[in-house]
Amino acid sequence: MVTAQRRSESLQRAALAVSAVSGDALATAGITRPTDLGTVVPVLQIAPAAGPYTLFYLRGVGNFNGNALSDPAIAFNFDGVYVGRPSATTGFFYDIDRIEVLKGPQGTLYGRNATGGAINVITTKPRLNETSGAASVEYGNYNAVNVDAALNLPLGQNAALRAAGTFVRHDGYMRDGTDDQNDLSGRLSLRWEPSAAVSVNIVADAFRQRGKGQGGTPVALGIDGRPGYLSDEGKAFVATQPNLLLGQSMTPLSQTPFLHNNFWGVSATVDWRTALGTFTVIPAYREGSLNFRSDVPGFYIWQRERDYQGPGSAPDV
Secondary structure: OEEOOOOEOOOOOOOOOOEEEHHHHHHHHOOOOOOHHHHHOOOOEEEEEOOOOEEEEEEEEEEEEEOOOOOOEEEEEEEOOEOOOOOOOOOOOOOOEEEEEEOOHHHHHOOOOOOOOEEEEEEEEOOOOEEEEEEEEEEEOOOEEEEEEEEEEEOOEEEEEEEEEEEEEEOOOOOOOOOEEEEEEEEEEEOOOOOOEEEEEEEEEEEEOOOOOOOOOOOEEEEEOOEEEEOOOHHOOEEEOOOOOOOOOOOOOOOOOOOOOEEEEEHHHHHEEEEEEEEEEEEEEEEEOOOOOOEEOOOOOOEEEEEEOOOOOEOOO
């Protein structure tokens, strides 16, 4: 069952191209961040950019949105809430009910930033009258640690609370320690059904991202046939010819890349079922604080950014 067209229906009867992946399948495949989704969803290409930015392409359609001044062409939605910044699309991949990937233009139902399609992340809702929990611990090479836990608690007959969290880390795959991961996420969900016609779901989540971030492979370069190269581990650019425009040698790249990013948000989904149909209201607020240094774009970048998304908020970049 999917809700790709804003209503619950069978995936086999949905009148659009959509791929759905269950939460169990995501856990089995070890999906912990957006760049891993391309391994389980056909025609979805995902590439990391500088720092925390992620580039999505569906059927080859997308946008290079690796900075704070551009919008994506693939709409990323978390429990029905559009995530407005391409730097804030990670930290959601745990205790998931399913992920829906809609292929092709989706502007009618998902707005202007859905030229190439949309990605919907739907979390596991609290279950009424049920006490349950689950936990898993994984360890692998590069000192990889993946810890997931979830707990469901009933609050009387008409309400339930669900808490979930994850911690994922591993050492860098590059010799300079980059391409590492150090993520900590938590989520608290409340479900309340005061009557058969009304249901309220409230979700609050927080995500902390640390580490060095994306790395790059050194490549040989040349300027007008004269040698230039990225030094070992991509720490500095060395060229035998000064920059003709600036009159000086090119600035060395960062020797200390890092990620120091924090995100949090709260949203509610209120459904009122009537004879005319179901009316849904989804108020939400999200905030992100970014501070990262990277040289993955091929030049030195140090970005500090604070974003607000919600009623009455304005971006502060």
